[in-house]
Amino acid sequence: MRSCLSGLAVLLAYFWLPFTSAFTASTVLVLTGGLVLVAGLLVRQIRAIKVSPAPRAQAFGTLGLTVPVFVVVFALTYHLMSRAAPEHWSEPLSRLDAFYFTVTVLATVGFGDITAVSQAARAVVTVQMIGNLLLLGLVARVIMGAVEEGLARRGSAAD
Known part of the structure; x- marks a missing residue:
């Protein structure tokens, strides 16, 4: 439960904290750091699942924290890219637009109302799609293995 509440706090921070910087080389470092943070969270949480007295609940909490952090890392990146150069996208992205776009890519819905237009935007979206596959496939399998263990x-x- 605590992890899910932490995930909710991450989402609320995304919408409430003032992010005013433009998309620069430091933003790329933030994206990279965010992805490292997601990986670190997963490693820590998987270890916790293995020793937890309630591994299923711990696994649920792991997803409740990891997925929101993953989404916010990309939503913030897309929003900052749009602030710096709106021409990266088919339309300028507000925070909500960037969040919405991130979730549609994660869910593989792809309505087509917002699209990546530039090579840079397409590159970042491609990184997210690869991350989605890893998150949904490999990470889910590793978490289930930790639950079984x-x-x-x-x-x-108990024996």
Whole structure:
């Protein structure tokens, strides 16, 4: 539950904190740092799942924190790119537009109402799509493996 509330706090911070910088080389570092943060969260949470007395609940909390952080990293990147050069996109992106676009890419819906127009924007969207595949496929499998290991450990401890 705590992880899910932390994920909600990340989403609220995205909409409420003043992000006023433009998309620069430092923004690329923020994106990279954000992705490293997501990876670090996952490693920490997977370890916690393995030793948790309730590994299923811990896994749910892991997703409740990791997915919002992942979404916010890309939404913030898209928003800052649009502030710096709106021509990266089919229309300028507000925070809500950037969040919406990030979620449509994550959900593979792709309505087509907002599109990446420049090479730079397409490159970042491609990184997100690859991250989506990793998050949905590989990470889900690793989390389930950690749950199974945690359940097995809990079962052997009861014996």
